[in-house]
Amino acid sequence: MSQRICITGLGTLTPFGVGENELLAALQSGVFVAPPGGRVPEFDPIRWIPNKKTIKLLNRQAVLGCASVGAAMASAGVGPETARSDDAIFLGSGSWVGSVLSMRDAIVPSLEAGGRVDYTNFCERGYRNLPPLWILPLLPNTTAGQATILHGLRGLNLSIVNGPSSGFLAVGEAFDCLRGGRAGRAVCGGAEGDAPADLLFNLVKRGVASRSMNGSRPFDPASDGFLCSEGGVAFVIETDAIARARAARPRAWIRGYVNRYVPRLHTERSGTVALHYQRFIRGVLDQAEVRADQIGFVQASAAGVPHLDEAEALAIAGVFGPRVPVTSVHGAAGNCLAAGGALSIASAVLQLEKGLVAPIARAQPQLHKDAVCYVTGSPIAIRASWCLVTCFDHLGAASCMVLQKVEEKS
């Protein structure tokens, strides 16, 4: 029999600030919008990474990831003294790999007049400008690896590199791991650092990212893509039995998760893509044994990419009709990519706890607006016991999760 799985710890470093109170305040205000560039405000990582040498070794994404893991573990009240030998870690790793700019210190001194790379010079002298450990933070599993070293996690350790869905999939796969009895507890989430210009440029040219004021307007046809932001969002999730044994406070139950793919995303019309999304949403509701009319709100993945947002709007309309409130955090926060799905889950947990649904910031959601109940302007109060969190990305990933509120007596 599969286990009940709860979230007991939450660590969030987002453009809204460091800590869940900052995230909650942004959700409650309904108007807060992350600063341009989507940077996480300055913080001292030594609080969670108590070794200056380690901090120096890590890049921004790894610092955010390790700090969010530390914050989640502190929030859950777990540490080396409560470590279990099968404690697992699943982290979604950043998307910014392979930038020419990460090698600038080697490249620039090796350029000839006119900008041709003198590779002989590069291979004899230029490359030596890179520190000996330069490659380590560029390896996708370094964040998770460092987190295991910092916290003594010796169980399953998986880094997931599925682009913008990485963090969401990491939480979902950790849930599956615990549900299947492979571990009793897991740290999971995702982290994303600031975007190098060349990689961001490629996402812009691909038609999914934006650098204009029209970016990151979920469900708004005027949106021209998402604004990239950074963040680290992590959770501690546990089986009910283990959480109870240490008198931990469950924050929410994870009740269902599906990981699917739309192989023809780039050639099918939004209506057809929506049918796939609908099928996956119905699948996760069945798995969670909850009806569509029991879902209190939908935490959508819409981030302002019109064709994706339209398919998601159609899918939500098809499953829920105009009754269920729909929100997205990506208007306010931008798209934290590998951390974005985890941020959606964290937002949903806080909203379930507080009995509210935050508005979609920045946008005027118009896509199929008569068929979808978009939350705009200010937060609405609701008594939701269940919510659906979606994660549909431009690569074709289509994943969904059902969360249940922890009632007082459960």
Added chain:
Amino acid sequence: MRRAVVTGIGAVTPFGLGVDCFWDGLVNNRNGIRRIQSLPLSGGVVHIGGELPLVPSEKLAPLDRVPEDPSVHVFFEAVREAISMAGLNLASMPNTDRVGTFIADRAMGQILYLDAYAPLIYSCCQGGGELDEERFSAALDRENLLPWRWERDPDGISHITAREYRVSGPQLSLSTACASSSSTIGEALIRIRRGEIDSAIVGGAYNFDLHAMVGFTRLGALTVHPDPEYACRPFDADRSGFVMGSGCGILVLEELESAKRRRAAILCEVTGYGACGDAFRATDPDPDANGIVRTIQACLASAQIGPDQVDYINAHGTSTKMNDFIETVGIKRVFGERARAIPVSSTKSMIGHSIMAAGALEGIASSKSIRTGIIHPTHNWQKRDPEMDLDYVPGAAREKSVRHVLSNNFGFGGQNVSLLFSAFSG
């Protein structure tokens, strides 16, 4: 318990295209490591490696959308070979929700296009010195520089595979460093056992680039031995570091009853999977091999077999001083006195370390050992390290009936993964 069998395998290696070519190279103790031709390397940056084979584009399978990165198109040959061998007709399935695509890979890095970016970088350097990134960013927009071709697919082999075969089931690109594709095999095994999926296209792909060659050179992990013939020598007393490799290994894993129903030829069974972390150091393994020991033991427990039943160990065997020693320590701790009687060989000794593809290619080599009763040698093992006394299969391939193969892969960050491949016995 549901069981997972291998019904298809496909490989692209420095030896060429195809599993037969790969296996022929291994059993004949050939060296696939050469002076690197595909990158402009010289001087202090290590410039030997096991490169992808050069394949004229007209010889590659046509795809709905050609990958922008030519290496991804070459990788697809391994996917095509594995699915074709499995006889899996994905197009005829009404729904592919229960087919997984678990391939460890990387998206296209812009470092491939350094020559296209370089003039812009030069023009944005202040006084020929430091790069002004804001200026560079603005210049990218102004120049509308797009070094790759828009009509082509910029994504990695996992996406290309799912798109080409219309696979809608779970997709995971895992990164556990050098153990990545072993992880994909193990995670697919778990999901098949649990009934979440019925089959999976699993494996890994890797083509080293400038980042990798410079990064691992700076790290001191690569051998600086100048001779490609002798540079890679796992478990040998004179080993001095690993050699980069490139390749793609793909396996089709299938639930046993599903494979039987469609009368697929079964190559072997995946019976065990263990994965544990060292939580020790980023670049060094736990000197007591505790993580390795727990991983191998977990793998054997998962397969429900004892240490006395393992016939052959396809080792991680990278050719670094520390890795090979610690792996030896771990094997001896698990297998005790019997460790010396188990042949241990390194596939990397002939093709280099293909990072994300390594585990899958070694899984394919393991399946071939089971099918053929041949264990490939460890290339270049000539001189015994006084602290390492296992049978590393020197010199030449060996005939041996092989029922259970343990395949190890261990990565930076303390990632340890072991798989058990077994003869299918009905």
